[in-house]
Amino acid sequence: MKKWMLIPALAGVVAIGGVALANDSVSSTEASKNQFITLQKAKELALQKVDGVVTDIELEKDDNRYYYDIELQDDKFEYDVEVDAVTGKIIKFEKDYDDDKNHIQTGKVMSTDEAIAVAKTKAAGVVKEIELGEDDGRKVYEIEMKDDEFEYDIELDAVTGEVLEFEKDRHRRVNQNVKTKTDHSLTVVQPASEKQVVASTGKQQKQKGRLSKEQVLAIANKHASGVVTDFELDDYKYEIEMRDGNIEYELEIHAYSGVVLSFERDDD
Numbered sequence: 001m002k003k004w005m006l007i008p009a010l011a012g013v014v015a016i017g018g019v020a021l022a023n024d025s026v027s028s029t030e031a032s033k034n035q036f037i038t039l040q041k042a043k044e045l046a047l048q049k050v051d052g053v054v055t056d057i058e059l060e061k062d063d064n065r066y067y068y069d070i071e072l073q074d075d076k077f078e079y080d081v082e083v084d085a086v087t088g089k090i091i092k093f094e095k096d097y098d099d100d101k102n103h104i105q106t107g108k109v110m111s112t113d114e115a116i117a118v119a120k121t122k123a124a125g126v127v128k129e130i131e132l133g134e135d136d137g138r139k140v141y142e143i144e145m146k147d148d149e150f151e152y153d154i155e156l157d158a159v160t161g162e163v164l165e166f167e168k169d170r171h172r173r174v175n176q177n178v179k180t181k182t183d184h185s186l187t188v189v190q191p192a193s194e195k196q197v198v199a200s201t202g203k204q205q206k207q208k209g210r211l212s213k214e215q216v217l218a219i220a221n222k223h224a225s226g227v228v229t230d231f232e233l234d235d236y237k238y239e240i241e242m243r244d245g246n247i248e249y250e251l252e253i254h255a256y257s258g259v260v261l262s263f264e265r266d267d268d
Helices: 028-032 039-049 112-119 191-202 213-220
Strands: 002-005 013-016 019-022 053-062 065-073 077-084 090-097 126-135 138-146 150-157 163-170 227-234 237-244 247-254 260-267
Touching (some): 039 065, 039 090, 112 126, 213 227
Antiparallel strands (some): 002 053, 065 077, 090 163, 126 138, 138 150, 227 237
């Protein structure tokens, strides 16, 4: 990643679109090929998203994309906003509690279905992974989504549903010759209720018994396709890895109830 601090236009500095770039950071020829929005415009776009004070702005380059990395702050939160330096679109948004301020989270944790519904108001595509965790003492959902053109990373407050972080990155298109024969739609069990699943099936284990390998693979094949590359029984759950061309899948399936505990898809 290349980074340029925004500095006053002095001798030995090339000014592009109102933003000064040091000569040793980027060539004037490279910079002149890009019609950058001005620093002031990038700041205005960030302030449309956040009602706060700008504390830092930097022009950066990552994977041949130029963007302004803007840090802001208000009475409670710190923000990191990335604005595409050419189009002016916001490509990343992060919101964190100011470490110097106390914060308390109260209320009921939303279900995974509710979290996914919120995420889909911000991004289109397939949910690859959802996980309930903690960030600075606050319960959050971390969600990965993907469509034909972009990958999305979204972090939500697990109680209020507020979007704390949003990141959108372009990825290369998957080889269209890879055939997918199954429906990859998926309902993931809420992580917080995993213990409840184990407890509720405890009384049924003697009666119903553990699922066979064939039964578990039949469940896995409803959500993934390809060749099974790894199959393990770990305590109460089966861990399965599958590969279909350039696509890899990882699933965890409850050994007695058949509930899908986790699902992850990775396109190489």
